[in-house]
Amino acid sequence: MRRLSILVLIMSLVATLSFGADNDAHDVTMIVAEVFEVVLSDGSDVTLTINAATPGEQVTDATPDSSQDLHYTSLVDSGTYHKITAAATSGGNFAPAGTELTVVAVIQAGGAGSKGSEEAELTLADDSTLYSGDLITDIGSCYTGILTTNGAELTYSLNVEDAASLVTDAGKTVTVTYTMVDQ
Numbered sequence: 001m002r003r004l005s006i007l008v009l010i011m012s013l014v015a016t017l018s019f020g021a022d023n024d025a026h027d028v029t030m031i032v033a034e035v036f037e038v039v040l041s042d043g044s045d046v047t048l049t050i051n052a053a054t055p056g057e058q059v060t061d062a063t064p065d066s067s068q069d070l071h072y073t074s075l076v077d078s079g080t081y082h083k084i085t086a087a088a089t090s091g092g093n094f095a096p097a098g099t100e101l102t103v104v105a106v107i108q109a110g111g112a113g114s115k116g117s118e119e120a121e122l123t124l125a126d127d128s129t130l131y132s133g134d135l136i137t138d139i140g141s142c143y144t145g146i147l148t149t150n151g152a153e154l155t156y157s158l159n160v161e162d163a164a165s166l167v168t169d170a171g172k173t174v175t176v177t178y179t180m181v182d183q
Contacts, residue, residue, distance in 0.1 A: 032075060033075070034075055034076060034077075035073055035074060035075035036072075036073075036074055036075075036082050036180040036181070036182075037072060037073045037074075037180070038070055038071070038072040038084060038178055038179070038180045039070070039071050039072070040068050040069070040070060040071075040178070041068055041069040041070075041071060041148065041151065042068070043068075044067070044068070046065045046067065046068065046156050047065075048062040048063075048064075048065060048101070048156060048157070048158035049062055049063075049158075050062045050096075050099065050158060050160065050166070058160060058163045059160055059163060059166060060160070061157060061158060061159045061160055062157065062158035062159075064155050064156060064157045065155070065156045066153055066154065066155040066156075068153075068154045068156075069108070069148065069150070069151035069152060069153050069154065070084065070105065070136075070144075070151050070152040070154060070178055071144050071145070071146050071150065071151040072084065072139070072142075072143070072144050072151070072152075072180060073142070073143040073144070074113075074139045074140065074141060074142050074143075074180065075141050076139075076140055076141055080182070080183070081116075081137070081138050081139055081140055081182075081183040082116075082139040082140075082180050082181065082182060082183055083116070083134050083135075083136060083137040083138070083139060083180070083181060083182075083183040084105075084116070084134075084135050084136040084139070084152075084178055084179065084180050085132060085133065085134055085135060085178070085179050085181065086103055086122055086124065086132060086133065086135045086176055086177070086178055087130075087131075087132030087176070087177050087179070088101070088124040088125045088130040088131060088132065088174045088175070088176055089130060089174065089175050089177065090125075090130060090172075090173065090174040090175060093172040093173055093174055094125050094126065094127050094128055094129065094130060094172060094174070095125040095126050095127050095158070095172060095174070096127065096158075096166075096167075096169040096171075096172050097127045097162075097165045097166060097167050097169070098127060098160060098161055098162040098163060098164070098165030098166040098167075099126070099127060099158055099159060099160060099161060099166070100123055100125070100126045100127075100158075100159045100161045101123070101124045101125040101126075101156065101157070101158055101159075101174065102121050102122060102123050102124060102156070102157045102159065103121070103122050103124055103135070103154055103155065103156050103157075103176065104118070104120070104121040104122065104154075104155050104157075105118050105119075105135050105136055105152040105153065105154055105155075106118060106152065106153045106155070107136065107144075107151075107152045108144075108149055108150055108151060108152065108153055109149065109150070110144060110145030110147060110149060110150030110151070111142060111143045111144040111145040111150055111151075112142060112143060113140060113141050113142025113143060114138070114139065114140030114141060114142050115136075115139065115142045115144055115152075116136040116137060116138050116139035116140075116142075117136065117137050117138045118135075118136060118152070119133070119134050119135055119136065119137060121157075122134075122135055124174065124176060125174050126161065127161075127165070130174060135152075135178070136152060137183060138183070139180070139183075
């Protein structure tokens with residue numbers, strides 16, 4: 001009798017297992033979050049020097065520097081945009097007397113998507129004021145690539161604005177910060 005009871009118990013266990021569910025399901029939620037990332041190609045410092053003139057003529061502007069690129073990635077909802085701003089800050093420094101520091105961005109080949117629109121040359125500093133403003137606007141979902149021929153090429157210029165105000169200067173430093181924000 002005991003064998004029969006054990007046999008019945010085993011058979012009912014097998015029957016229960018064999019009549020269990022043959023499938024199951026759950027939801028998988030997929031999210032694409034807003035992304036806004038910007039980085040300088042290598043972040044190295046830039047030095048602009050005014051040191052040339054033709055005898056009897058005004059001192060010439062410093063040779064422009066285009067050694068840095070901005071690389072960026074943006075993901076936005078359809079119909080919305082990001083922009084990249086540039087702002088000069090310092091510990092009390094401005095541009096040397098009689099000069100003006102500017103930057104302009106040129107979006108290069110590479111990457112994909114809506115990489116934005118270049119704004120006009122932006123003044124970052126003169127001899128009494130620091131400035132900020134929009135550098136690239138209307139950035140949709142995109143990426144620029146990370147090669148030296150990708151991104152937005154930055155060209156810095158130190159221009160002579162008032163030759164009569166120029167004096168020799170050991171150097172003034174401003175920090176330029178690039179930020180991607182909602183437009």
